[in-house]
Amino acid sequence: MATRSGLPAACQTALSERLEAELFQALCDPIRLSLVAHLAASGRALTVTEASQCCGIHFSGVSRHLALLKRAGVVRAEKYGREMHYRIEIGALASTLRGLADALEDCWDAGRRASA
Amino acid sequence: MATRSGLPAACQTALSERLEAELFQALCDPIRLSLVAHLAASGRALTVTEASQCCGIHFSGVSRHLALLKRAGVVRAEKYGREMHYRIEIGALASTLRGLADALEDCWDAGRRASA
DNA sequence: AGTATACATGCGCAACTATGCAAATATATA
DNA sequence: TATATATTTGCATAGTTGCGCATGTATACT
Numbered sequence: 001m002a003t004r005s006g007l008p009a010a011c012q013t014a015l016s017e018r019l020e021a022e023l024f025q026a027l028c029d030p031i032r033l034s035l036v037a038h039l040a041a042s043g044r045a046l047t048v049t050e051a052s053q054c055c056g057i058h059f060s061g062v063s064r065h066l067a068l069l070k071r072a073g074v075v076r077a078e079k080y081g082r083e084m085h086y087r088i089e090i091g092a093l094a095s096t097l098r099g100l101a102d103a104l105e106d107c108w109d110a111g112r113r114a115s116a
Numbered sequence: 117m118a119t120r121s122g123l124p125a126a127c128q129t130a131l132s133e134r135l136e137a138e139l140f141q142a143l144c145d146p147i148r149l150s151l152v153a154h155l156a157a158s159g160r161a162l163t164v165t166e167a168s169q170c171c172g173i174h175f176s177g178v179s180r181h182l183a184l185l186k187r188a189g190v191v192r193a194e195k196y197g198r199e200m201h202y203r204i205e206i207g208a209l210a211s212t213l214r215g216l217a218d219a220l221e222d223c224w225d226a227g228r229r230a231s232a
Numbered sequence: 233a234g235t236a237t238a239c240a241t242g243c244g245c246a247a248c249t250a251t252g253c254a255a256a257t258a259t260a261t262a
Numbered sequence: 263t264a265t266a267t268a269t270t271t272g273c274a275t276a277g278t279t280g281c282g283c284a285t286g287t288a289t290a291c292t
Binding site for chain 4: 198
């Protein structure tokens with residue numbers, strides 16, 4: 001659903017709104033990327049203990065990483081008894097990435113036309 | 117160009133290859149995101165001095181940020197006389213983001229089928 | 233040659249981040 | 263109630279990052 005507004009100013013605004021540092025901040029750590037890959041490949045929600053098995057650090061660190069991913073909207077958490085179930089927000093994440101790709105290209109095209 | 121291999125292991129491999137920390141590392145800083153937005157909106161290559169105008173920091177910092185973006189493959193640099201021209205790699209960046217979105221969804225779908 | 237411009241880089245400092253351990257909290261089970 | 267399990271959180275430490283300033287390097291101009 002690209003906007004294709006054609007106006008450079010509008011494109012830059014649209015792009016800046018999508019370029020959220022928090023998302024990239026969340027994904028810039030190798031351990032967190034392992035967690036994301038593991039959560040995606042599992043096809044289901046994982047507990048902290050299960051998630052910890054993909055990366056060689058203490059589970060307390062994994063707990064913190066998952067909390068950070070949750071704050072960034074990459075995962076969703078639900079509590080079942082004493083377990084915490086973390087599930088990747090696959091649809092939101094994928095459409096955010098695609099929307100960003102579209103916004104970048106729209107912006108570039110608009111800028112090219114304007115500077116021509 | 118989604119693979120849709122259907123095999124969870126293959127999907128996880130494909131996903132891990134695309135989940136490069138370096139890219140997100142490059143995009144996790146607000147100043148660097150401003151630079152990316154500015155470069156995208158300009159529709160052309162910018163010098164360090166031009167790029168510096170979008171963010172209120174010393175140009176030496178901008179030079180470092182642009183070098184980092186270059187190492188991550190987000191921008192391309194060419195020297196013209198004493199000027200350095202930085203141009204965003206818009207096509208590569210957009211297709212990397214879309215490929216990542218596809219890989220995440222493929223992986224999730226494969227995992228869902230496997231765990232069903 | 234001497235000066236000016238554009239950019240990169242070494243340095244030190246302040247702020248931030250990730251980590252493991254230990255302790256706290258919450259829930260289940262005996 | 264006592265004990266075990268799952269997770270979060272406080273703390274200290276080690277490592278990383280971003281910043282401006284000063285300096286260095288390359289190119290252009292006079």
